[in-house]
């Protein structure tokens with residue numbers, strides 16, 4: 323069983339949505355930062371992939387240490403091997419959907435996009451993906467501008483690009499319309515939100531992090547502020563799932579509304595999320 327591989331470490335999360343029947347299981351990974359090269363890669367791409375993978379061997383360890391997380395020999399594997407283990411785990415666990423919340427690739431480049439498209443194309447389950455700040459906002463065939471929505475029994479998941487610490491006016495408008503429909507909504511995005519309710523926790527627990535790591539409810543950018551406030555204030559938004567900080571944190575945007583921040587998938591972090599009534 324691949325789930326017993328010492329590479330993985332799991333966090334269990336529950337999102338409660340009144341009226342949802344049964345238990346709906348999701349697997350969330352983020353910040354896999356994959357570096358790859360293939361026979362079509364240029365020499366420059368190959369050299370960059372090797373250099374960046376080497377760099378992450380040190381840096382993912384530093385993030386793990388800063389966040390008090392696991393980082394043994396099993397986690398010190400190349401990013402490509404890590405991503406393939408994560409996909410094999412998803413095949414074994416068969417979640418209702420695999421959720422990938424950005425920085426899937428270390429950077430947007432043709433080899434990486436080919437690789438990701440092929441691997442996710444071969445994955446037999448449903449998946450949802452958003453770009454991270456390390457990626458272009460339109461990478462390969464995997465992401466194009468616009469909110470993406472999947473319907474489940476009694477709730478929806480909306481994938482939103484907030485990788486530039488804001489959302490587009492069009493996406494904000496789409497989200498407002500979705501909220502108006504009243505169907506319970508879980509938001510999947512890359513960068514976490516900082517609200518008055520979780521600010522103290524951000525400051526206390528994420529002391530090594532500055533405002534690079536989250537979008538503030540008082541942000542100067544109007545769409546950024548609008549996005550955070552919609553997530554806080556709309557009854558339709560039930561939870562937010564994201565990444566970016568390379569450490570696992572669970573907090574509440576407002577009391578009862580969880581924000582699940584996944585840790586670095588390239589170092590074995592996996593969020594198991596159960597949505598239930």
Ligand SMILES: [Fe+2]
Pocket residue numbers: 353355425454456566567568
């Ligand atoms: Fe990242």
